[in-house]
Amino acid sequence: MSNIKTAENARLIPAKTREELIPCGKHLRAAAYCRVSTGDAEQLNSFETQITYYTDYIGSKPEWTMVGIFADEGISGTQIDKRVQFNKMIRQCRRGKIDLILCKSISRFARNTVDCLDYVRELKRLGVAVQFEKENINTLSVSSEFAITLYASMSRNIILGIEKSFREGRVRYQMRQTLGYRLVDGRPIIVEDEAETVREIFRLFADGMSIHRIAMLLTERGAKRRNGSTIWDRYNVNIILKNEKYVADAVLQKSFTVDCLTHSRVKNNGQRPKYLVQNCHDPIIDRETWNKVQWELSRRSVAAKSVNAKHTQRALSHRICPKRAAVLREVRRKLTSGDLALGQ
Template sequence: MNETVRVAIYARVSTEEQAEFGYSIDAQLETLRKYCELYNRVIVGEYVDRGVSGKSIEGRYELQQLLRDAQENKFDLVLVWKFNRMARKNIDLLHIVELLQKNNVAFRSFSEDFDTTTSMGKFALQMMGAVGELERNTIVDNVKMGHKQRARTGKHNGKVPLGYRSVKIDARGRESKIVIIEEEAALVRNIFEQYAAGHGLKAIANDLNHRGHKTKSGNPFSTCSIRDIIDNPMFVGKIRYNRYENWAERRRKGKTSELILVDGHHPAIITDEVWEKVQLLRKKKATMPKKRFEGEYLLTGLIRCPECGAAMTASLTVNRAKDGTKIVRMYYSCGRFRSQGSSVCHANSVRKDEAEKAVTERIQEAVTKPEILKKVVRSVNEHRSGRIKPLQDELAGVQVRIDNLEEKKRKYLGLYEMDEIDRDLFAGRLNDLNKELDTELTRRSKLQLELRDDQADPISYELVRSLVSRFDALLQRSPFPQRKTLLHLIVKRITLDDRKRVGNIELAFNEETEKHFLSVAPSAEQQAEGAFPLSGKAPLLKKTLTIFI
């Protein structure tokens, strides 16, 4: 008498398969029930995962329960309508079958009828699993290809961010367009304008949450959600796609070099000018030192240690007065000393308030005392003219070396044509000469560019006065976050003398800082509190201007 075979039925269908291919859980179950009835097998359990993808075991709770019940010997056979109902990936399928076999449970597919307890059955399972995985990967690749093509033609994929919604424009719902939700768009503009005005991610999120605003998904704003908004080029009318591959498995480690960034068909919410300004600030703030202590430290990372030249960072001391009150003193101290100890450098601390006062007063003096600024301008122009002769001499030397190398190449070519030199020796020597020549040609191009800049018209006093005076005006009129942003944008370094007093302040003005911060402020001036307030137009810079005051 044959023993009764206890059967566990497993069925699964994803939402996409149900919609696109008409797969049905009920149809799978009905087919498998009739199969068991035909072969006199007893169904002891039905495990059904509805609307779940088969790409992994995670989230498939019925499958997880089935595997636990297999360990408790509740059935002898697991039956599925098709083997890819159990798993889409071959490695997952084989792993599940192995777990079942360890517990003396057989696995059988109704559509691909083979016995996994035999060697040929296992081989057939592996082959069918590989085919199934290939089929899935082909579908995934086709979908990705379609998404990439949509992106290249300026169409958006996936969910739309805050400020937009997708509207169907045909009866079948296959075509849609992106339109602006004006109430949300106003919030997006405010976020960009606040950041352009110098406010940080946390301050913006805090402000929005206090005003009761929510993200697109209905959650409070966070620094991450603010960052995602100001980094998203969709708001300036662009489509960005393919930054990451296999996000579900690899997350940010899957970053690709094949980024798609094109003009989109959707309307922009912010202007190019505001976008460029925000991206400039994002890039600069990424290199600014992180805050270590409470307090408004303006010059962190700008002041240089007089002993080792490292950036000086915020530090403080806390003492008790005789009456028990706490006395807090703030300093800038050598960053290498703080991180590596006294064997590398010393604290070389300077009082915070004294250093900041000295810097701001030095900038104001350059504006209020024309003789100081004229001296600065004269020094800049003398430095530029003094560089010309050494550069010309170096360029002449480079040209001599280039001519010599070219002559050597001609000689070796003549010897080779006369069959007076071995071919391999000729090829090796020619390769060495070409490498040397490339180096010298690159050096010549660099020197020619430097000479062209230094031989340009002298820097005018009016240009320098305009830039420095506007910089000073902004420092005086802006609150702390904006002042710190401005200083880190324009001040390259501050050196101390041997008595630990402020020595030179190196300022570097360029086209971007002039355009975004020393010229007319964008719409943020009216929209965001604390925006860089300026009127009029500053002279346009064509290259970086560095001065010492």
């Protein structure tokens, strides 16, 4: 027989809201942390918006004192040692100078689930609350750690669904930076004036022109890139020559998520399978030209490596010094004049 008794006069004591978890009557020293992981215009605009928002938001609270806005610009969440402002903020917390940290989302705060929980636990022991706006989580809550872990689990299920769609060959188009295409109702549509620039790049390279010379030619002519810039370099041309979407193919899972909580992604260099879907939209480049260009890219790459290998054999290297009976190693330094100086 159960010893558990149900009291007839039991009543519910509701959980506190996020705002109620912040101590009342205490003058809080508040800070905010902002970060963007790339340096493109859209991300930097978001970066500035975050700073303005938190400056105004903290300033609107009479019971809060602004400690500062800690902001890392164009830094990946995986580069924790390089996040100067983040590390500075944590040091301020350890010195007892911050009571509350505001942050847009968990992914802006830490590089992975383990790091996030480690920092949350340490800050909680120090009496510092972290308030994640997107996930609506305040770490002063007893259930905050469970909520963070649950959020990671839900994100993992979404990622598994995306990986399943890759295996089934379902293409999720990302054409925001692809010259020559625009997405209309989820399908790539050719933009003819941009497509002509793409065709010319392939034609010039197939005819033997160097990537550097192609970039110079396009810049001189004022040809527009996808972002509207008319300045071209080797990277801009090279990425177009290697983009399989111009021949109507799509390689899926070029990168993958390493942490489900922060959505940190890394390039797939063979750690995970990739999936090739062919003829999935209208091509800008025909298959014959594409194959010719890929072969030429490979040939030039091998030739360049061969030349570099020959240049590593320096005139003074591996010679014996008659005075010290030691093996010499040639050292080259570039002078301010632009000349090379040889030394040992």
